[in-house]
Amino acid sequence: MIRVVLPAHLRTLARVDGEVKLDVAGQVTQRSVLDALEASYPMLRGTIRDQVTRQRRAFVRFFACEQDISQESPDEPLPEAVASGAEPFLVIGAMAGG
């Protein structure tokens, strides 16, 4: 079970409170987690990754185990602590704007 923490605006959009829990088949990567997230919550499509390019949106960051892993390959395995559910995968709205 993968735990995902969404920013407030996306929790509202997805109509969830607290963490989202996902079953991810196969290797646990940014891509497989986000694919599972969007499959369970289709209203989140396009809000984290661009609908066409599938690239991470510029002002969205991914944190795990107190590390910013936004720049890592979307197919890089996530830390074992995330894959085991011990630690969450955090989707963050970048600190930007006034």
Place this chain on the structure above:
Amino acid sequence: MSRVRVLVGTRKGAFVLTADGKRERWDVSGPHFGGWEIYHLKGSPANPNRIYASQSSSWFGQVIQRSSDGGKTWEAVGNKFAYEGAVGNHLWYDGTQRLFEFARVWHLEPSLTDPDTVYAGIQDAALFRTTDGGQTWRELPGLRNHPSAPAWQPGAGGMCLHTILLDPSTAGRIFIAISAAGVFRSDDAGETWRPMNRGLRSEQIPDPTAEVGHCVHRIAMHRSRPNVLFMQKHWDVMRSDDAGESWKDVGGNLPTDFGFPIDVHAHEPNTVYVVPIKSDSEHYLPDGKLRVYRSRSGGHEWEPLTKGLPQSHCYVNVLRDAMAVDTLEPCGVYVGTTGGQVYASADAGDSWTPIVRDLPSVVSVEAQMLP
């Protein structure tokens, strides 16, 4: 007695205002989608309880919301706006060519007859349509594939397709406007397009009378007379009597002919409203006074409407989609400001009252009639 619903899009959410036909007491609901920019929301003429909203943010992109109960509840529908085929280029601020790139939906125009069909005007300029209530969107690529597209350039707010007018009497006729390209018309339901900018003069472009490149801010028509169009251009208030084939300046005695919105009285096709703004470098009202100007002669002669509007130290703006009329008798007129006020007139502009005064900056205002 009919009721009226006013849909307000702001920089930080949407608000739904309702009143009975007297339009004296207003019920305010919202913010809906708090914290998100709501560029536009509009109800279906065929089913007023079907409302579509464009919700966006720099962080999380574009969301389209749909309500089937008049704005009480909402559901997110499709938000994939993918250009059809080769994307192509447009002119960038520095004179270079740049690929079209989707940024946001500026305007949603529901079909006059089908609640599930909606047109969307987007940035970078293109026209999309859904026929399944917003679940899927497909571009009408004939517009963006027009040979003039490489000469289109963004205005200060981005290269947006901001106006969509559906001709109620000529099947398949659609007018759109792009800032800064100008007006285009299709007579075949959006398959092919022609520029409709003859008579426009814009000193801000190298050839002031070019076929495209004009920063048209808004166009408006009256349902009973769709061949007559009114335009608020970057500078100049214009009128066409031949469905956009040619335009003439009708700014007349306006204190300034720069501005953004323009609209037409619901029952008097020759009565037109604008909100003059001091200049394109200041973007606020002249003399610190909010004055809506009305022409009862289809242009040229304009009168300031001031009763109930602030007449000192007022430096707001009224954006292009932030004026609307209702179809009650007398006609109601609504103006939303960047200061967060929505002013309403229940007597065609003779007098005004703020129906809300401290919202986030208002981007769009639409009025709906309810049974």
